Amino acid sequence: MIGCLCIHGFTGDPTEVEPLVEHLRTTTDWQFAVPTLPGxxxxxxxKGISYNQWIEHAEKELxxxxxxxxxxxxxxxxMGGLIASYLAVHYPIKKLILLSAAAYYVNPRQLAVDVVGMMKDTFKGTLKENELFIRYSRKIKETPIAATVQFRKLxxxxxxxxxxxxIPTLIAQGESDGVVPPRSAQYLYEHISTPDKxxxxxxxxxxxxxxxxxxxxLFQEVVDFLQK
Structure with missing residues (x-):
């Protein structure tokens, strides 16, 4: 039996990886674990959650x-990509997939482009229809500073x-990512030791x-990498 653990990001939930999980469910007979990290x-x-609790929860699921x-x-x-990397070092995992993994975070150049887009939508009166605004405004408002400190510690x-x-590792990164800059993916590629990456x-x-x-x-790349 093949199992697949999928870990979401900081302040997120399983919906962040849900489209990939659903794709894999329809093309494989694997067993899946898609946990919601503490908090x-x-x-x-x-508030009051430490980064070790996020790691420990993922460990238990694995x-x-x-x-x-x-x-x-x-x-x-x-952030789940960093946790996944930790698990790959400590457990007998066969392959690792890192998606927008946060070795670095906040891409100022792309963030500026996104902010300009939001400003344009503000003037048009359509800001509440802007997908980025919808997804991130709640996160910003509801994320304690202490939690951000824990994320950085992780x-x-x-x-x-x-x-x-x-172990064999696939790293995927969006070039228009305003949160995790493309150099994060390059850093991961250069520092992970496996020759199969x-x-x-x-x-x-x-x-x-x-x-x-x-x-x-992306989904096809993931399937090809895991099934080769």
Whole structure:
């Protein structure tokens, strides 16, 4: 049996990776685990949660998969990509998929482009229809500063482990990502030790890479990499 653990990003929930999960469900007979990390999801209660709790929760989900599956893949989106890398170092995972993984965060150039777009929509009176505004305004309002500090601690604690990642790894990054800059993907590619690694860029994709217009291309790359 093949198992696949899919981990969402900071302040997010499983809907961030849901399109990919649904695609894999329809093309495979794998077993899936798509957890909601502590403090995340609809309830959004991040206050008082430490980054170690996010890692430990993902570990427990992985341990359950390993009980019933002899082959396990891990997919990590944004912050989930760093957690997935941690798991790849400490557990017998077969392959690793990193989507918009946050080795670095906030892309000033693309963020400026997105802000200009929001300003234009403000003048048109259509800001509330702007997809980026809808997705991120709630996150900004409801994210405690302490939670952001925990996120940064997680990134800083896991980045030194990247050279210990020795399993086949696919890294995918949107070139129009305003949250995680493209140099993050390049950093991951250069620091992960495995010789079996592939880096792909999707020119028009923003941060929520599984929801972008190029997602079908991404999904095919993921399927091909995991099934080769």
């Amino acid at each position: 995340h999801g609809e309830s959004r209660a991040l 341990q359950e998969l390993l009980k019933t599956c002899d082959t396990v893949y891990v997919v990590g989106f944004s 990134v800083n604690s896991i980045k030194p482990l990247l050279p210990k990642v020795t 592939k880096l792909i860029y999707l020119k028009e994709s923003k941060h929520l890479i599984c929801h972008c217009n190029e997602r079908e291309k």
